[in-house]
Amino acid sequence: MKRHFTPGLTILASLLLLLWACTREPDLILETDQPEDIQGLAAWYQRQLIPSDDSAAFANLNTPDWNGTLVEKHGDSTLFTTLIRSTKQINRELHVVKYDGAYYGVVRQYEFGNPDSLVVGSFTVNGRLIDVGFFDRDKTYTLTGLAENRNIVLMGDETIDGGELPPVTVPPPPNPFPPYIPPSPPPYTPPPPPYYPPPVGGGGGGAPPGNDDNNNDIIDSLQNYPCAQAILAELPDLKNDIAEKIKTTFQGDCDFHMVFKPSSSLGNTVDGTHTSRINLNNGYNYSDGYQIYSTIEINEDVLNYASKEYILVTMYHEALHAFLTVESNKLSPSDFASKYPDITKYMADIPGGSIGKYMFVNGHSTMATNFLNQLSEAILSFNPNFPTDRANALAMTGIIETDTENKNLNAKERDTRKGESQGTICNTP
Numbered sequence: 001m002k003r004h005f006t007p008g009l010t011i012l013a014s015l016l017l018l019l020w021a022c023t024r025e026p027d028l029i030l031e032t033d034q035p036e037d038i039q040g041l042a043a044w045y046q047r048q049l050i051p052s053d054d055s056a057a058f059a060n061l062n063t064p065d066w067n068g069t070l071v072e073k074h075g076d077s078t079l080f081t082t083l084i085r086s087t088k089q090i091n092r093e094l095h096v097v098k099y100d101g102a103y104y105g106v107v108r109q110y111e112f113g114n115p116d117s118l119v120v121g122s123f124t125v126n127g128r129l130i131d132v133g134f135f136d137r138d139k140t141y142t143l144t145g146l147a148e149n150r151n152i153v154l155m156g157d158e159t160i161d162g163g164e165l166p167p168v169t170v171p172p173p174p175n176p177f178p179p180y181i182p183p184s185p186p187p188y189t190p191p192p193p194p195y196y197p198p199p200v201g202g203g204g205g206g207a208p209p210g211n212d213d214n215n216n217d218i219i220d221s222l223q224n225y226p227c228a229q230a231i232l233a234e235l236p237d238l239k240n241d242i243a244e245k246i247k248t249t250f251q252g253d254c255d256f257h258m259v260f261k262p263s264s265s266l267g268n269t270v271d272g273t274h275t276s277r278i279n280l281n282n283g284y285n286y287s288d289g290y291q292i293y294s295t296i297e298i299n300e301d302v303l304n305y306a307s308k309e310y311i312l313v314t315m316y317h318e319a320l321h322a323f324l325t326v327e328s329n330k331l332s333p334s335d336f337a338s339k340y341p342d343i344t345k346y347m348a349d350i351p352g353g354s355i356g357k358y359m360f361v362n363g364h365s366t367m368a369t370n371f372l373n374q375l376s377e378a379i380l381s382f383n384p385n386f387p388t389d390r391a392n393a394l395a396m397t398g399i400i401e402t403d404t405e406n407k408n409l410n411a412k413e414r415d416t417r418k419g420e421s422q423g424t425i426c427n428t429p
Contacts, residue, residue: 041080041096042066044103048125058127061085062092062107070195076100083196085109088329091196094125106130110194116287120191133190137287141190225262225303227426228311235312235382242319245378249371250323250340255291258319263297267350271398271414272298272318276326286330294322302414307423309379309386310413313394316375320399324358342367363400372396387422 042064049059062084070081078098085092089112096105107127111119116137122130133143222228232238243256266273276294280286296318302311324343328336336343342365347354360368375395379386393409396402402410412420 037071037078037098038066038069038080041069041082041098041103044096044105045094045125048105050126058123059125064094080105081195086196091194093195095192108191108194118194122191135193139193143190222260222262222303227306227308228260228298228303230426231308231312231382238315241378242316245316245371245374246320246323249367249374250327255289256294256319256323257291258294258296258322260296260298260315260318262300262303264300265351266297266299268301270299270348270350270355271302271314272296272321273350273355274318274322274325276322278326278330292323292326294319296322304426305415305417307413307416307421307425309383309391309423310394310410312382313375313379316378317398320371321357325356328356340367358399360400363396368400372400383424390422 045064052060054060064082064084066082068083072079072081076099080094080096080098082094082096083091084094084107090109091112092107092109094105094107096103098104105125107123107125109121109123111121118135119132120134120141121132124130129145129147131143131147132145133141135141222232235241239258242258246256263273274294274296276292279291279293281288281290296315298311298314298318302314306314324340327340328345331339342360342362343358344361345356345358348357360371362368363372372392372395376388376391379391379394380388390409390413393402393406394413396406397410412418413423416423416425
């Protein structure tokens with residue numbers, strides 16, 4: 001059965017989205033304890049899709065991240081925001097209102113390529129354009145284009161039969177008197193700013209970690225790894241020091257926040273990986289500054305068996321890889337090469353795939369020398385009795401190409417069970 005839109009339903013849906021756009025506040029973000037809410041949202045979305053064999057069709061390019069859906073409550077309405085597509089230049093967000101048991105939704109595509117504006121297009125679930133506009137640097141929205149019958153196709157309906165959009169029933173004007181006066185359309189609803197910023201790093205995202213004033217979040221996330229926890233207890237300002245060394249070396253223009261967690265999926269040779277997300281100060285581009293939020297995963301073998309000095313330098317190394325990954329995503333290949341002429345990317349193999357890493361192509365360049373010296377000094381500051389040659393080996397290995405002697409020194413600190421470490425040995429499990 002085909003559904004018909006009525007003026008009342010259209011006005012209600014538009015007003016709900018207006019409420020959504022005007023009242024979205026961070027303190028209204030809720031973790032849903034009702035998985036059926038998300039299941040119902042996903043089922044509604046699937047019912048809207050018009051099947052197509054074209055792999056490049058609008059809806060076929062979308063892959064909703066239902067597990068990452070933001071759920072907000074406003075009175076009797078539930079508001080859902082789901083990331084359904086993400087590239088280096090665009091994000092598509094599914095914005096859905098649930099009211100009185102029914103779902104009403106629209107897809108918004110945010111284009112991040114222009115440094116002076118954020119272009120926003122609104123579409124039906126299957127890709128019919130509704131409107132297009134942009135946010136300027138002051139976050140002021142300007143509508144630049146409006147499709148005909150926007151108020152008719154604004155919302156997806158719960159059932160579409162036979163691959164057709166729902167028809168609309170328009171009552172004839174009264175005749176002969178009084179003259180017909182068309183009803184006023186519902187107020188135009190500007191789109192909200194994007195919830196999800198441009199993606200960076202090893203994929204995924206999640207909300208930025210909170211409480212970055214100390215190492216409590218790291219200590220909590222490294223339970224059962226007393227050696228790593230001891231390092232953080234001894235160096236309460238470690239995260240800020242890592243961020244500052246990276247910023248001073250690379251003239252970074254962002255705030256860098258990080259947490260460290262264990263990983264059991266990195267194999268025998270890779271020490272760490274990361275997932276990063278950025279937060280844009282102005283909501284749509286990098287020009288006014290940004291913050292990097294990285295979750296850095298350290299190989300459990302390192303946390304269990306390496307010396308404290310090795311664990312410490314691994315945290316610095318993996319933070320460096322996270323920062324450079326963000327820069328690589330933020331800049332074009334030519335701009336990255338111009339800004340970081342001494343840096344090259346390589347792929348490190350892990351079980352089931354590979355991950356991107358970065359190294360200095362010239363260990364004697366100013367940039368490389370500055371960073372390596374800072375790492376060696378950090379190790380020797382932590383343990384003044386640690387041999388300088390080993391501190392240098394730990395600083396170098398993994399971020400520049402080193403000789404066999406330095407690799408062997410590095411390996412002795414990576415696995416203290418061999419009995420050849422001169423660092424601070426932790427209790428093995």
